[in-house]
Amino acid sequence: MTAARTLTELEGCVLGLVWSRGPCTAYVVRKDLLLSASPHWSGSAGAIYPLMERLARQGLIRSRPDATGRRASRKYVVTAAGLAALRAWLGPPLPPGVVGIPPDPLRTRLYFLEALPPRSRRRFLSESERKVRTHLARAQEQADRGRGENLVTFLADRGAVLAMAARLEWIHEITRHLAK
Amino acid sequence: MTAARTLTELEGCVLGLVWSRGPCTAYVVRKDLLLSASPHWSGSAGAIYPLMERLARQGLIRSRPDATGRRASRKYVVTAAGLAALRAWLGPPLPPGVVGIPPDPLRTRLYFLEALPPRSRRRFLSESERKVRTHLARAQEQADRGRGENLVTFLADRGAVLAMAARLEWIHEITRHLAK
DNA sequence: CCGCTCATGTAACTGGTTACATGATTTA
DNA sequence: TAAATCATGTAACCAGTTACATGAGCGG
Numbered sequence: 001m002t003a004a005r006t007l008t009e010l011e012g013c014v015l016g017l018v019w020s021r022g023p024c025t026a027y028v029v030r031k032d033l034l035l036s037a038s039p040h041w042s043g044s045a046g047a048i049y050p051l052m053e054r055l056a057r058q059g060l061i062r063s064r065p066d067a068t069g070r071r072a073s074r075k076y077v078v079t080a081a082g083l084a085a086l087r088a089w090l091g092p093p094l095p096p097g098v099v100g101i102p103p104d105p106l107r108t109r110l111y112f113l114e115a116l117p118p119r120s121r122r123r124f125l126s127e128s129e130r131k132v133r134t135h136l137a138r139a140q141e142q143a144d145r146g147r148g149e150n151l152v153t154f155l156a157d158r159g160a161v162l163a164m165a166a167r168l169e170w171i172h173e174i175t176r177h178l179a180k
Numbered sequence: 181m182t183a184a185r186t187l188t189e190l191e192g193c194v195l196g197l198v199w200s201r202g203p204c205t206a207y208v209v210r211k212d213l214l215l216s217a218s219p220h221w222s223g224s225a226g227a228i229y230p231l232m233e234r235l236a237r238q239g240l241i242r243s244r245p246d247a248t249g250r251r252a253s254r255k256y257v258v259t260a261a262g263l264a265a266l267r268a269w270l271g272p273p274l275p276p277g278v279v280g281i282p283p284d285p286l287r288t289r290l291y292f293l294e295a296l297p298p299r300s301r302r303r304f305l306s307e308s309e310r311k312v313r314t315h316l317a318r319a320q321e322q323a324d325r326g327r328g329e330n331l332v333t334f335l336a337d338r339g340a341v342l343a344m345a346a347r348l349e350w351i352h353e354i355t356r357h358l359a360k
Numbered sequence: 361c362c363g364c365t366c367a368t369g370t371a372a373c374t375g376g377t378t379a380c381a382t383g384a385t386t387t388a
Numbered sequence: 389t390a391a392a393t394c395a396t397g398t399a400a401c402c403a404g405t406t407a408c409a410t411g412a413g414c415g416g
Contacts, residue, residue: 086292
């Protein structure tokens with residue numbers, strides 16, 4: 001257990017997943033990320049396995065060999081130090097990177113919309129509209145599915161729904177302004 | 181000019197900035213990122229200078245020595261190949277990473293809210309509310325400032341405003357549900 | 361002239377991606 | 389039993405961060 005570093009987003013998230021899943025393998029955590037509604041979480045093996053070793057070496061999670069399978073496998077649990085680190089990562093206090101304007105690759109691109117010829121511009125907007133609408137519907141389904149289960153998870157999923165709904169409204173606003 | 185890779189978000193953004201600023205130094209680009217409303221763009225020198233060299237080596241931007249100063253300095257412009265690469269990066273087509281649910285570190289944390297003791301939970305929410313509100317106001321100001329200038333820039337800034345407004349609404353929703 | 365900020369970098373480090381390897385388990 | 393998928397990794401690479409260096413111009 002070396003000196004406490006500040007956790008990256010992925011580290012904090014993985015620590016949180018191990019906390020919420022109880023004793024679980026690295027693959028369970030990985031799957032959660034792979035199946036996440038947001039494409040942001042890649043859940044690549046090359047990220048997860050070394051990361052969890054790292055957390056274990058720092059004493060934030062502990063592993064014991066998994067008896068059930070024939071193959072080498074370990075189940076992880078969060079230690080007391082791990083819970084403290086998770087809480088510190090969660091905040092409060094909430095740093096600017098957490099509460100400030102979040103990144104949005106679609107917004108980033110929009111700043112340079114005029115670099116596209118008019119025809120592509122229109123296609124950019126119509127395709128955005130269509131695809132964002134689709135992803136919004138998917139987010140809505142996910143939230144509805146988890147409605148009865150865990151309230152906090154449902155509320156977190158609602159965040160994605162509201163974010164996508166706002167994005168869709170925004171695209172409509174843009175289209176109106178640029179149609180003239 | 182080696183074979184075309186797909187650009188990273190930062191590369192695409194920098195290419196776009198050089199395109200929109202006309203001939204400009206690396207520092208001008210860097211400043212734009214440093215002064216950006218979103219904490220996502222760090223604009224660290226160690227990222228920008230090598231990145232722009234990279235783009236130059238690929239023939240996407242071209243530099244000529246800047247005559248005005250005594251010190252070594254170069255101004256960059258986008259080449260024809262650079263404009264093509266910029267347009268390809270902008271899309272359409274828009275990949276899932278661009279139109280899908282964007283990352284939000286606050287939402288990520290919310291999934292694990294129950295790992296906090298009740299008192300911290302309430303502080304987490306009240307601090308979120310307060311800080312998101314502040315950042316929303318700042319985003320609003322930025323949009324208002326650019327209102328008369330460039331329409332597209334204004335509309336892009338509006339995206340940040342709407343995203344933050346949605347976040348604020350979301351926090352209120354959470355607070356209502358958890359107060360009971 | 362001294363110190364401060366501007367401006368242009370560089371070097372070391374590191375977290376995450378991509379691609380590969382491989383044994384175990386299931387399915388056709 | 390052959391093929392596909394599950395599950396657990398590993399190795400090379402790379403983009404971006406942190407921290408440092410350094411000269412130019414400017415305000416006192």
